[in-house]
Amino acid sequence: MNNSSEQNEKILQAIEVCKTYKDVKNPLQVLRETAMYINRGELLGIIGASGVGKSTLLHILGGLDKPDNGRVLFNDKDIYAQTPEFLDQFRNKNIGFVFQFFNLLPEFNVLENVLFPSLIGNRDKTKATERAKMLLNEVGLIGRLDHKPGELSGGETQRVALARALINEPNMVLADEPTGNLDSKSSDKLLDLIRELNKKTGQTFVIVTHSHKIARSLDRVLELADGKINKVENDL
Ligand SMILES: Nc1ncnc2c1ncn2[C@@H]1O[C@H](COP(=O)(O)OP(=O)(O)OP(=O)(O)O)[C@@H](O)[C@H]1O
Numbered sequence: 001m002n003n004s005s006e007q008n009e010k011i012l013q014a015i016e017v018c019k020t021y022k023d024v025k026n027p028l029q030v031l032r033e034t035a036m037y038i039n040r041g042e043l044l045g046i047i048g049a050s051g052v053g054k055s056t057l058l059h060i061l062g063g064l065d066k067p068d069n070g071r072v073l074f075n076d077k078d079i080y081a082q083t084p085e086f087l088d089q090f091r092n093k094n095i096g097f098v099f100q101f102f103n104l105l106p107e108f109n110v111l112e113n114v115l116f117p118s119l120i121g122n123r124d125k126t127k128a129t130e131r132a133k134m135l136l137n138e139v140g141l142i143g144r145l146d147h148k149p150g151e152l153s154g155g156e157t158q159r160v161a162l163a164r165a166l167i168n169e170p171n172m173v174l175a176d177e178p179t180g181n182l183d184s185k186s187s188d189k190l191l192d193l194i195r196e197l198n199k200k201t202g203q204t205f206v207i208v209t210h211s212h213k214i215a216r217s218l219d220r221v222l223e224l225a226d227g228k229i230n231k232v233e234n235d236l
């Protein structure tokens with residue numbers, strides 16, 4: 001948590017973001033001029049009913065899915081109005097993404113999966129390998145380096161996905177249900193790790209969760225409902 005005035009520096013901002021899924025029989029309008037911002041260094045929670053559009057919003061914030069309308073501002077620049085190279089760099093340098101369904105590469109082992117974003121970013125391999133092992137140790141998986149994703153439990157897979165999101169030391173980690181498959185003890189441990197990283201490195205975390213207990217423990221919580229974002233006061 002960051003209590004200084006820096007807390008009010010917006011690291012990312014969504015302005016009037018609209019998204020409709022059109023490749024279905026009945027077009028589905030998910031985001032309706034959705035507006036929100038993320039403060040640098042905060043732990044931000046996003047809650048909302050299943051199917052309301054939380055993953056869609058997170059993908060749009062992370063440069064993975066272009067909105068139909070509206071803007072996503074990073075350093076006052078609309079990330080979707082830049083070149084594809086800019087967008088690639090934005091993602092690789094600034095964003096660590098924990099996908100709801102993990103998206104690990106099935107034919108690569110745990111260590112290789114965690115290293116993958118560092119290879120795309122052309123980083124020093126020896127240093128990246130050291131960091132990958134340190135992160136896998138932190139999430140309790142140093143004994144699983146050679147396992148393929150198919151040889152892991154759901155919770156272990158989720159923890160590998162978090163380590164992968166952290167490998168490039170991103171400013172911002174966007175985590176879609178990072179504790180969804182974990183028992184409460186492992187979930188608490190993962191949250192403790194996130195809090196520790198946040199304190200130590202000032203990294204910003206956006207956490208989509210169905211758990212009100214987790215949401216309550218974060219700095220700020222937003223709720224997505226009917227395509228709009230509402231601020232949630234401390235009454236979860
Ligand atoms: N590629 C797609 N094509 C058509 N509809 C989609 C697509 N992706 C998502 N949807 C629909 O858009 C809505 C929002 O999906 P999204 O995955 O963003 O919800 P969510 O809030 O993350 O839900 P959950 O809490 O269950 O993960 C859902 O009703 C879903 O069925």
Ligand SMILES: [Mg+2]
Nearest residue numbers: 054055100176
């Ligand atoms: Mg989702």
